[in-house]
Every structure is written in structure tokens, then in C-alpha cells.
Amino acid sequence: SKFTKSKTNNNLSKIEEIIDVTINEALELNFELEEFKKIVNKRIEEKEKLLKNINIAFIECNHEQLYFFSKGIELGTGISIIPILIDEIYKEPDIFRERIRSIDLVVTTFFHYDEVKKFLVDQKQRVLAIALDPLMETMVNIAHLSSKNKSIGLVCITDKFAQRVFQSIKQAGIKFSSFKFTISHDKDEVNKFLIDTDIVITSPGRKKEVEKLISPRIPLIEFVYIPDKGSMSMLKLAILDIKREGGILENI
DSSP, X not given: OHHHHHHHXXXXXXXXXXXXXXXXXXXXXXXOHHHHHHHHHHHHHHHHHHTSSEEEXXXXXXXXXXXXXXXXXXXXXXXXXXXXXXXXXXXXXXXXXXXXXXXXXXXXXXXXXXHHHHHTTTXXXXXXXXXXXXXXXXXXXXXXXXXXXXXXXXXXXXXHHHHHHHHHHHHTTOOOSEEEEEOOOOHHHHHHHHTTOSEEEEOGGGHHHHHTTSOTTSOEEEOOEEEOHHHHHHHHHHHHHHHHHTSOOBOO
16 A cells, blocks of 8 residues: 555665664774674674574464464564464363473563463463554555455454454445355355455455455455554564574563
8 A cells, every 4th residue: 555655665764774883983983884884784683693592482262373472473484473362271171281391581562461371370471462453454455455345354263353344344434235254164155155255355365265256346455453653562572582582572
């Protein structure tokens, strides 16, 4: 979208400005450009090393959030995201405690923060709460296509994800005539569900499956939640702290 491109261009301009100022300051200090380049490359290599080999557990209540966070969030090389469903903790607490021993940082949403903290009361890892927002492009696409006469259908994996999407669309003030969802994996049932639906939304884990069934005339939108800007900054700072501490980021 134009908004995303404009945001990217602004960030790029800011970085270029910072680089230009730093180059000018290096020249004023009588550094040759080649020498300055070597210093910058060395610092970049050091930072890359700092960001390697970290295990982060992401704990959530629905498959969709886990799927996207573990596959779609780019935190750099050497950083592994281990997805853990909250239901799994209740069902197999001993296995959970064993898995968590190799984890450097635990991440969950604000909604589950207290619950997760209670599980980890006897563990030393810090729990970081993040906020997840719908991807701006997702909301813009739905708003552009929808109207008070259009029906929206959601194909996802869990009821919880469907409820969250419904709330997000309503809160954004997007108009629609009806909203329905299915968590069925039966091909005939999904085909039947897609009939008479003007706009189809899918969770990240089901887009490819629905693409094969849907008419090319019907708009198909993947609904993606991402950590907000503040949460991503906190997460990256926590990762740097882990490396400085040389391992697990402990509760403070």
C-alpha cells in the first residue's frame, strides 16, 4: 500500500541521514573513508554475533498466532522461535518445564501475561508481554473491498482466532452485511461455505488450501497479526540484553 511504502521511505531517509552525519564526523576526525568502512563492517559483524543462537518461546492460545509468529517474524539468523500452545502446558506440565529449560526468553501477549507468569513462577526466564495488531495492509484491503451490502467469510483453525478477527474488523469501523466463519477441514463443507460469500478471509495457516477452492472472482485476503512497533523494539532490546548477559534473560 501507499502508506507502507511511505513509511518505509521515511525510515530509509532517517537511516541515510544518520549515516551521512557519521561519515562527515569521521572525515572531520581525519579518518580515511576506507578505514571508516573497515570500522563499520567490524561493528556490524560484532552486532550480528550478538544476535545469534537465542531460543525464544512464544506462548499463545491459538494455532494461528503461533504459526505466524514462529514463521513470519524475522528476528535475524541464529534466533529460534519455539511455539508453545497454552493448552499443552495444562495437559503436559512436566514436558513444558523440560522444554523451557533451554529457553532464553519467553514471549506472550498481554492477554496471557499473568497466566504465563504463574506457570513460570519457579523458572528464571523473563516473560515479555507484546501487543499484536492486524497488519495495516490487511485492514486497508478489507476496508477497500467491503461495504454494508457485502458478506465476509473467514476460514481459520480456531474459534478464538475468528472472534479476534471479528472484533478487529468491527473496531476498525468496517461495514459489512454479515460475518461468518468455518474451522472445518472438510473440502465439501468449505466449498459450501464459500458459496454466496463476497469477501473471503483466511488465517495464515489456511490460505493455500482455500486458494485451490475459491473462485478467482472472489477476493481472498490473508488476515495477519503482527507485533506492534513498540513490542518489536522491546523484543529486539531484550535479545541484545540476553547476549550481553551471555544467556538467559532473568526475571527482574
